[in-house]
Amino acid sequence: MELKKIWQERSALVEAQLVKELNEENPLDKTLCESMKYSLMAGGKRLRPVMLMAAADAVGAKGTDYLTTACALEMIHTYSLIHDDLPAMDDDDYRRGKLTNHKVYGAGMATLAGDALLTLAFEVMLRQQGVKAETLVQVVREISIAAGPDGMGGGQALDLESENKQISMETMKKIHLGKTGALFRAAIRSGAILGGASEEALQALTVYADNFGLAFQITDDILDVIGDEAVIGKPVGSDEKNHKSTYVTLTSLEEAQKLAQEAVDTAVNALQMFGDEADFLRELVAYLVKRNK
Known part of the structure; x- marks a missing residue:
């Protein structure tokens, strides 16, 4: 399978659909709409929507x-990035190689843009066609839990609350399970539910999603130490700047890399019941x- 080719094709579909969904709106304030578009259409991997579609594929x-x-x-993912970059949070100036939303529109408008994207997301979900109402309710519940x-x-x-504090590995796992892992879980579970997955398939995909999220976060922590700022598109070393505990600081670079690979192996093993x-x-x-x- 040509991973990158399929990923690029589906990312392009997402880009086009995002423009279409935004054009459905007639906002009261033009600047708010511009702020929303600035971050939403700033590129990115479109990983979560691609994962949702892939999970539906996996169940036939x-x-x-x-x-x-x-x-x-x-x-929803974009809203979280806008808020994460705010001065009261991580206080980052760059995201995906561009100035962060609050550096362009100010912290107040950036906050509103994030709020508006989160709320709009649920309106957009309810535009989904070809799905039974009870199935859509189940999906909205999954995504609501992930965002809340x-x-x-x-x-x-x-x-x-953990900034400038020495935290345990258990606490850090809770942070990442919520902050990063929850939306990966929602993407996979929602795609599976929409695709009519059996309970057995849904549970297997949930194990995949949780370990995917773990591997993703550990890799993020590693890249914050050894990544290339020009490639990543945002400053490296922000975890150290904000005195945050990471998988690297709580273990070591080598141990973090080992933990990431273990999570990958567990995720792949969870898919044994599925075919091509x-x-x-x-x-x-x-x-x-x-x-x-």
Whole structure:
């Protein structure tokens, strides 16, 4: 399977659909809309929507049928990045090689842009066609949990409270399970649910998603130490600047790399019940620990 080719093709579909969804809106304030578009259309891997479609493929459905819901996930992810970069959070000046939203539009407008994207995402989800109402309710619940206090919101709060503190590995895992892992889990589970997955398939894909999220976060921590700022598109060393504990600081670079590979192996093993339709997911998590951004 040509991982990058399929990824690029589906990313292009996501880009086009995001433009379409934004054009559906008639906002009261032009600057707010510009601020939302600035971050939403700033590029990026479009990883979460691609994962949602891949999970639907894995259970025998056609992933691209759920492009609308996939785009809603990207809106939620973008909201989280805008807020994460704010002066009161990580206080980062660059994201994806561009000035962060608050550096262009100010902290107040950036906050509103994030809020608006999060709320718009749920409206967009409800535009999904060809899905039974009860299935869509189940998906909205999955994504709501991922975005709320038991997911991204809670993880970000723990992260904020942990700055300048020595935390345990257990606490750090809770932070990353919420802040980073929750939306990966929602992407995979939502795609599987939309695709009509059995309970056995859903549980197997959940194990995959959780270990994918773990490997992704550990790799992020590693790149913050050894990554190339020009390639990553944002400053490296921000964890050290903010005195944050990471998998690298709590173990070592070598141990973190080992933990990442173990998570990849567990994720791949979780897909044993699936056929060739899950090859994209297998290759994706293997590629993950080798990425440079």
